[in-house]
Amino acid sequence: MDVTAHAFKSNVKAALKDMQLQRALSGLPTGLVAQRTAAKAKLPEFEALRDVGRDIKDHTLAHLDLYLEAWEKKATAAGAKVHWAPTAADAREIVAGICREANARLVTKGKSMVSEEIALNAHLEAQGLEVVETDLGEYLVQIRHETPSHIIAPAIHLTEAQIEADFRRQHTHLPKDRPLDEPVQIVSEARDILREKFIKADVGITGANFLIAETGSSIIVTNEGNGDLTQSLAKVHVVVTSIDKVVPTLEDAATLLRLLARSATGQEFSVYTTFSTGPRRPEDADGPEQYHVVVLDNGRSALLDTPFREVLRCIRCGACMNHCPVYGAVGGHAYGWVYPGPIGAVLNPALIGLDEASHLPNASTFCGRCESVCPMKIPLPGLMREWRRQEFASGAGSAVGRSALKAWSYLARRPRLYHLATRLGIATLSALGRTRGAFRSLPLAGGWTRHRDLAAPQGRTFQQLWAEHKQGVPR
Amino acid sequence: MSDSAAALRRDKVLGAIRSRLGQSDGRSRTAASRIAGQAPHLVPERSRRDAAGLKELFATQLRAGNATVVAVASEADLPAAVAAYLRGQNLPLAMRAGNDTWLRAIDWSREPALSIAEGPAVPDDEVGLTHAVAAVAETGTLVLASGPANPVTVTFLPETSIIVVRAADLVGPYEAAFDLIRQRYGRGTMPRTLNLVSGPSRTADVGGRLVTGAHGPRRLCVMVVG
Numbered sequence: 102m103d104v105t106a107h108a109f110k111s112n113v114k115a116a117l118k119d120m121q122l123q124r125a126l127s128g129l130p131t132g133l134v135a136q137r138t139a140a141k142a143k144l145p146e147f148e149a150l151r152d153v154g155r156d157i158k159d160h161t162l163a164h165l166d167l168y169l170e171a172w173e174k175k176a177t178a179a180g181a182k183v184h185w186a187p188t189a190a191d192a193r194e195i196v197a198g199i200c201r202e203a204n205a206r207l208v209t210k211g212k213s214m215v216s217e218e219i220a221l222n223a224h225l226e227a228q229g230l231e232v233v234e235t236d237l238g239e240y241l242v243q244i245r246h247e248t249p250s251h252i253i254a255p256a257i258h259l260t261e262a263q264i265e266a267d268f269r270r271q272h273t274h275l276p277k278d279r280p281l282d283e284p285v286q287i288v289s290e291a292r293d294i295l296r297e298k299f300i301k302a303d304v305g306i307t308g309a310n311f312l313i314a315e316t317g318s319s320i321i322v323t324n325e326g327n328g329d330l331t332q333s334l335a336k337v338h339v340v341v342t343s344i345d346k347v348v349p350t351l352e353d354a355a356t357l358l359r360l361l362a363r364s365a366t367g368q369e370f371s372v373y374t375t376f377s378t379g380p381r382r383p384e385d386a387d388g389p390e391q392y393h394v395v396v397l398d399n400g401r402s403a404l405l406d407t408p409f410r411e412v413l414r415c416i417r418c419g420a421c422m423n424h425c426p427v428y429g430a431v432g433g434h435a436y437g438w439v440y441p442g443p444i445g446a447v448l449n450p451a452l453i454g455l456d457e458a459s460h461l462p463n464a465s466t467f468c469g470r471c472e473s474v475c476p477m478k479i480p481l482p483g484l485m486r487e488w489r490r491q492e493f494a495s496g497a498g499s500a501v502g503r504s505a506l507k508a509w510s511y512l513a514r515r516p517r518l519y520h521l522a523t524r525l526g527i528a529t530l531s532a533l534g535r536t537r538g539a540f541r542s543l544p545l546a547g548g549w550t551r552h553r554d555l556a557a558p559q560g561r562t563f564q565q566l567w568a569e570h571k572q573g574v575p576r
Numbered sequence: 577m578s579d580s581a582a583a584l585r586r587d588k589v590l591g592a593i594r595s596r597l598g599q600s601d602g603r604s605r606t607a608a609s610r611i612a613g614q615a616p617h618l619v620p621e622r623s624r625r626d627a628a629g630l631k632e633l634f635a636t637q638l639r640a641g642n643a644t645v646v647a648v649a650s651e652a653d654l655p656a657a658v659a660a661y662l663r664g665q666n667l668p669l670a671m672r673a674g675n676d677t678w679l680r681a682i683d684w685s686r687e688p689a690l691s692i693a694e695g696p697a698v699p700d701d702e703v704g705l706t707h708a709v710a711a712v713a714e715t716g717t718l719v720l721a722s723g724p725a726n727p728v729t730v731t732f733l734p735e736t737s738i739i740v741v742r743a744a745d746l747v748g749p750y751e752a753a754f755d756l757i758r759q760r761y762g763r764g765t766m767p768r769t770l771n772l773v774s775g776p777s778r779t780a781d782v783g784g785r786l787v788t789g790a791h792g793p794r795r796l797c798v799m800v801v802g
Contacts, residue, residue, distance in 0.1 A: 125783075132784045146620045153617045160610075166593040167607035175764060185586040237790060238781035254781065261783040284782035288790060295791065300699055315611050316766045326777040326792020329732045333769070344589065349607070350614040355750040359620070366780070369637065370715035373792065374772040381768055386674065386727040387696035388768050398589045405596035 104453055106437035109460035116431040125258050126432055133254070133423040136367025137474070144363065154360050155478040157353045158414035162405065168314040168347045169396070175317025176394060179379030184395045189219040192397045196221060196306070196339055197228055199393055203337045205230060205303035209295075211321060211328035212236040213308030214252050214417060215397055216341045217439045218452070221306070233298045235327040237291050244271045250433030252440065253365050253419040258432045261287075295327070305335035305389065309342035310416070311357065312394075315350040318378040319394060322361060322371045329375055338377070338389035343397040345413040357416055360476035364418035400452045408487050412447050414477035421471035421481060427464050436461060443471035443481040450488050459497060462488035523562045531560040611764075616751040623714040623748030630713040630746050631800065637716025641775030642788050643796040651801060655687040658738060661797050662690075662703065667736055672701040676725040679707050679740065697729035704734035704793070708741040708773075709760065710753040711800075717774045718798065719753045721760075721767040728769050737793035739773065743802035 105112060116122055141147045161168055173183045186192035192215075200208060208230050210216065222232045222243075234243040238255035242248060244267055249255030256264070265281045268290060280286055307328050309319040319340045321328045332338040348354055362368045381388030404410050422428040422442025433441030438449045438458065446461040462485035471481040492498065493506065512519045534540055534557025542550045549555055625633060635645040648657045662669050669689045673679060674696075684690055697704055706726045710719040718739050722728040731737060747753050750772075757770065777792030788794060 128784045132780075144620060144622075146618055149618055157617070163597065164603055164607045166590050166597065167604060168611075169590065169593070171607065171611055179766070184582065185589040187585055187588045187592070191585060235791065236781070237779045241781065254784075256781050257784070259783075261785075264782055284785045284787050285789075287782045288779060288787045292789070292791060296699070299791075314607075315614075315764050317764075318766055318770075324777065325779050325790035326732050327790065329728065329769075329771070330791055333728045333732065344593065349610045351754040352614045352616050352751055355754065356617045358750070369640075370717055370772075370774045372641065372773065372775045372778055374717075374774075376766060376770040376772075377768065378766040378770075379768060382723070384724050385722065385768055386724050387729045388722060388727075396589070398592065402589065402592040402596055405593060 104438050104457055106449060106453065106458040106461060107456075109435060109437055109464060112435035112437055113431045113464075116435045121260055121263060122258050122432050125260050126429055129257075129423055129429050133366065133419070137364060137420060137423070138367075140363040140367040140369060143369070144359075147360075147363065150356060150360055151476050151478055153356050154416075154476055155414060157348060157356060158477055161348055161353070162345070162410060162413055165344065165347070165405070168349055169312075169344060171314040171349075172312050172317055172347050175314070176312075176319075176379070177317070179317050180392065181317065181379050182391065182393045184393060186395055186397045186399070189397070189399050192219045192341065192395050192399070193221055193224040195395050196341065197225060199337065199339055199391075200225060200228070200230055200304050203303055203391070205337070207298065207302045208232045208304045208306060209298050209302040209331045209335060210234050210236075210239070211305070211307035211323065211331045212239050212255070213306065213341050214249075214439060215308055215343050216306065217249060218399065219341070219397065221341065233295070233302075235295050235299065235325075235331055236323070237288065237325060237327075240291060240295065241267065248434070248439070250441065251419060251422060252417050252444075258434065299327075299330040299334050302331070302335040304337045304339060305331035305333075306339045306341060307332050309340050309346050309394070310361065311354050312342065312347040312396075313349075313351060313354055313376070314347055316376070316378055318376045320354060320358075320374065320376050322358070322374050324366070324368075324372045326373055329373060332375075332377060333388055335389055337391045337393070338380070340377070340392075340394040341397070342394065343399070344401055345415070361416050361418055364416075364420040364474065364476040404451055409447065409451055409484060411479050412444070412451070412484060414479055415444055415448070416477060417444075418476060420474040420476065424470040424474050426466060426468060426470075443485070444479075447479075447481055447484045447488070455488060455492060455495070456497075459488075459492050462486075462492075520562070520564060524565070527558045527562050528560060531558045533557070616749070619749045619751060620714060623712075625713070625748065627743070627746070630748055631743060634711060634713040634716050634746055635800070637713070638775065638796075638798055639716075641716060642778070643716070643775045643798055645798050645800065648799050648801045651682050652686070654682055654740065654799060654801060655684050655690060657799055658705070659687040659690050661738070661799075662736075665736070665795065668702055671703045671705045671738070672697045672730050672734060673705040674724055674726045674730060676707045678742075679705065696727040697733040699733065701730075701734045703736045703738065704730040705738045705740070706731050708739050709745065710756045711741045711746045711798075712748070712750050712753050712772075713746060714749050715774055717750070717772050719757070720771040720773060721757070722769040722771070723767055728771065731771055731773065732792050735789070735793060736795045736797070737773075737776070738797045738799065740799045740801060743800055746800070 539554040779790040
């Protein structure tokens with residue numbers, strides 16, 4: 102997909118003024134956030150399971166080459182064809198090659214963020230293939246020529262009215278006066294249209310939530326059942342996934358699955374969790390004749406000996422973005438690349454470069470909600486801070502910003518000087534603002550005062566008040 | 577693309593990982609022994625119950641996911657229960673099923689109006705009948721193994737899915753169901769697909785509102801026998 106992460110600031114301005122987007126995003130707190138809270142409350146072991154989940158992934162990452170090889174051996178023994186892809190371009194070409202060999206014309210797809218990462222649809226379409234997304238949210242996004250704005254709810258930025266209008270525009274062979282104002286009518290229409298695609302498809306592409314070394318399986322988790330129809334009805338099933346998805350055993354998968362659905366949608370368990378191992382067996386009555394797994398690196402392995410290794414624990418539940426005040430205000434497209442929200446702010450600079458994505462780790466209040474809900478306990482604010490540190494160390498940023506940071510760092514490391522400077526500053530502002538009690542404008546604070554007044558300080562610093570409080574001086 | 581190019585790409589990915597991780601002693605042994613026998617991690621207390629408790633938890637969880645749950649006393653009562661459910665839903669009494677030995681051993685002629693077509697599902701099939709190898713009470717989840725006995729299309733294509741499970745195959749947590757699969761197929765071996773099903777198909781992609789019947793079955797009826 103096109104990268105617009107460098108334009109984050111103008112993306113944000115547009116998003117804040119987009120009333121349809123703001124209406125669509127307003128449902129987050131009572132939707133996914135509240136549902137997760139309720140699901141967590143029903144499972145007393147939830148917090149303890151987060152520790153176990155983190156440990157499983159840490160162990161796996163420390164032995165990643167070995168578990169990938171073990172998985173490959175079992176998968177191959179079951180008849181899978183395993184393809185390794187160092188880069189996105191490799192992965193795209195491998196999938197295109199499989200489609201060519203199958204003489205494919207129609208490709209159906211289940212939801213896969215890795216396929217978004219490698220911009221697979223555009224590549225296959227350029228080769229003359231028809232590519233149809235079958236997850237309803239992905240289909241809604243595809244017919245608008247957009248990209249997903251959320252990793253598990255791709256069309257979360259759309260209102261029902263927009264979706265109805267899109268369906269009327271897209272499905273012109275259906276009666277114009279058909280009722281489409283209820284979600285159930287939209288879903289039924291999509292079901293009929295996509296059913297035909299499932300049946301006619303030559304190749305079905307899915308992602309994988311996990312790979313299991315013990316059995317050589319890939320796992321997909323869905324609620325719609327579209328992934329299962331995608332992978333069962335086509336002659337060829339292609340799994341597009343990445344090196345960080347492997348876990349050692351079924352027991353490890355069980356623990357991570359307990360965390361995944363609850364963190365993502367607040368369900369106790371997703372409706373369909375499917376383990377696929379190899380193509381159809383000689384005695385089988387259905388299922389694909391070929392089963393390919395494309396395993397992408399695309400910069401992940403380079404994180405293994407850096408502080409960003411922890412981000413490879415991510416199981417793509419989306420909880421961090423659901424709980425993020427920045428994501429909640431601007432939605433996913435503003436982030437300008439595949440992964441939005443706090444996980445994107447940490448992962449995107451690693452995958453597309455800090456130059457391109459430097460705004461993203463800076464777009465955080467460090468409120469810490471993302472880390473507190475992350476089922477894999479990824480220290481997202483700390484890793485964003487690490488990107489900021491690296492950005493500063495590389496000499497990036499404006500001269501004014503860098504000087505201000507340098508001055509701040511000089512002061513912050515000299516407590517006496519810091520106290521003196523803040524006392525003087527506060528006293529000055531207090532004297533200047535005494536008449537009105539607030540400032541309408543102030544040099545260097547334009548970002549604040551353009552939108553609201555800045556209250557004038559009362560004369561003493563917090564440190565002074567605190568010291569007096571401890572000595573029992575009445576205020 | 578040639579095989580040698582593929583081999584190069586494999587070396588590149590695995591080589592990059594190895595060089596970043598370093599190769600300390602004992603890593604291979606650690607990984608191999610974990611794969612050979614990982615004990616369950618923390619298993620939620622909620623599924624530590626007797627048989628009756630498991631049955632109750634299983635049904636409660638499935639109903640919360642919008643499935644219908646019917647308790648059937650014995651195999652002999654299954655045809656009548658299936659026919660009653662289909663009549664109650666105004667559905668045809670024609671079903672699709674695989675060649676599952678246990679399902680075939682049931683005397684379906686007790687309900688002469690019922691018919692079962694054998695084989696994988698076709699798009700026109702309205703009702704699919706499958707036999708789950710196990711069921712997990714923890715979250716009300718059925719475990720289906722694909723094969724000629726229960727083709728995967730029978731579970732996903734028809735609008736109505738009837739899944740039958742024996743009460744004896746009901747377990748508490750997922751880990752216990754995986755052990756049953758290992759007993760049946762051997763450790764490290766799986767059927768082509770193992771499907772964990774916890775309700776009828778659903779979506780919330782339109783305005784965040786929940787709708788059942790997305791691409792898979794609109795209705796799920798689970799019959800617990802015994």
